[in-house]
Amino acid sequence: MVKFVEVSKNFGRKPVLSGVSLEVREGEMIALIGPSGSGKTTLIRMVNGFVVPDSGEVWVMNRKVEYRSRSALKSIRKETAMVYQLFNLVDRLTTLQNVLSGALGRYNSLMETLLSCMGFFKREDVELAMDILRYVGLEEKAYERVDRLSGGQKQRVAIARALMQQPRVLLADEPIASLDPKTGKKIINLLRRINQEKGIAVICVLHHIDMVREYFERVVAIREGRVLFDGRATDLDEGLLEEIYQLEEEACTA
């Protein structure tokens, strides 16, 4: 489904990822953990081309990601949806409009583009958007501006927008980092449901170890740009966590 082959990336002179290889299989749900700045976000942003690797390859659904071709990137982006820490919604639009913007990638011809820009969407897309809103439990908020919603509701709108793409992979970049624990749990639960019911692969960057243990089967830990652990969430013991999250000073002397 998604395969990283020996990818490396430097920002300036600072190496962020050094030779990471990882394969995510179809319909899998994995958690990416590791200290801040370890390269987790950089890794998932390589999937949809917002970060270009210095070396190595990324494969999405058996196609190699061609970073130089705009049209190739666009077709990859349509298959891979992304959810963010700060939701990244368009504040002044309604919930439904935000969700519908997830369908824009399917409107390719000039006619479709112009119609969508004037506010015309395909009827089946509007119905799909309402179905998805029902699925995430925000049906009655469809006509409300998103800046009036709570944080948890906003993240559910963002997930609905992602689902609107009908993606094969859902990338989630710290989706609950700005939510309270209870709301965060609901969001992770929703991602889990999406993974099981719709068979969409989920790659989730996360800091909450308790939730990782509860909801995920596979965990990948990254530290200083390298994969430190790749295995079952139940195998995450205290010693391992200590190693993953050991203090910065110790890392420097090591």
Next chain:
Amino acid sequence: MYSLNSGVKTSQRIRSFLIVLGLVLVLALSLRASRFELHKLFTGASQSAELVREMFPPDFSNFLEVLRLTAETLSVGFWGTFLGTLLSIPLALLSASNTSNRFLYPIARYILSLLRAVPELLYALLFVIAIGLGPFAGVLALIFHTVGLLGKFLSESIESIDPRPVEAIRSAGASPLGAIRYAVLPQVLPLFVGYFLYMLDHNVRVAIALGIVGVGGLGVELFTAMRTFDYQRALTIIVVISILITLLDRISAKIRGDIIEGRAVNKPYLLVLSLLGLSSVYFIPLEISNLGHRMVTLWEFIVSMYPPDFSTLGIYVKLMVETVAIAISGTFLAVLMALPLGFGSARNIVHLSLLVNLFREVNNFLRAIPEIVLALIFVAAVGLGPFAGVLAIALHTAGFLGKFYAEVVENIDRKPLEAIEATGTSFLQKLRFAVLPQVIPLFNSYSLYILDRNVRAATTMGLVGAGGIGFELIMSIKLFDYQRTATILMVVISTIMLIDWLSFYLRRRTL
């Protein structure tokens, strides 16, 4: 199968349809009333080109005289700004709800909006009759308008300060004045300085325009050159004006930026600015010697306006409608021009810095020439009448709006932009669904502000024959028919105050 059911309720859609319909209607009526004719734009263009050709080569024969007049204009601008700022501070404190009291607050507010309602050119016109030709009338005109405008800006910034330090100092037993000195002033000082520089920049532009009614400086020289068809000399003055304004604009923008972001102020810029200020001290235009006598003539002028003559009120109201129509048409054209200019000079939209700089220079150039000067040129090019006024206002304010729009576009939130891009959209869709929803409310707000300002500007267009009520005003003065002057002033001031209030209300609603 397509449907418009894209997230807006039907009742809301009907309402916004009605609003759009109303706007289109107002616009159509305005274009008609300001005698907007598209074909004149093309014949006018060829005539303007002809006019520009006649301006070459510029005549530098009396360049020294032009420099002396520049200094005179600068000193009117500096003195008006300096004294106006001093006077605006107490009024600003009185009209800020958190530093004033219940009784003085509404009075001070009303005085400020009244002072603001009269355009500088009208003040100058009145002071010229009342106390005679010369720079002193110009300085007075600038002072009055500056107090009204700056007083409002300052009181708004005083109202938005953090109240906690004030409370802390008050609870420690400080007097109200002590609290103002040690808790209010330190908070608003950077903004004060920023507004002062903005006013200075604005007032030097205005000081040029004031020459047209006899205040002296560069304006008179330009006016005479245009009236005597001496276009080569006119070009010299226009070049000097645009260099001067561009220079001041740069300097004040740089210093303002430094102060607001808390950097050390750029020394060379500060030095140039202080030198300009000092030079105006040398050219002290205040002829205080016969101040008493002048006050008497001013009083006599005011008395001679009473009672106002309402017999021709109908005509004045009709002309005022034409004036507002000029402002609306001009603003509409300005918005049309500013959209490409604004997006073109936003670095996050256009990635070619050469192109961005080109667009920015166009913005600067358009802003550099005061609209009354442009009106003079357009009257020569497309003939007398409101259409010349529309074009002058449109060109000048397109530069302002282009700059404002660019700032709005550059300050949008990038996060939704990336999210929309991540769904695999095209450039056009990204613009429509992630950029437009963010910028439109602010575009509206700025355009309304410019419309408000343009109504004021449009009342002065008639002074050079570019339509609107200004022509009647200047005629009534030339015929010593001061009772009619009073009626016209009442119509002008009440309309401007109404529009000011309306635009304030609309701006609140659109955000």
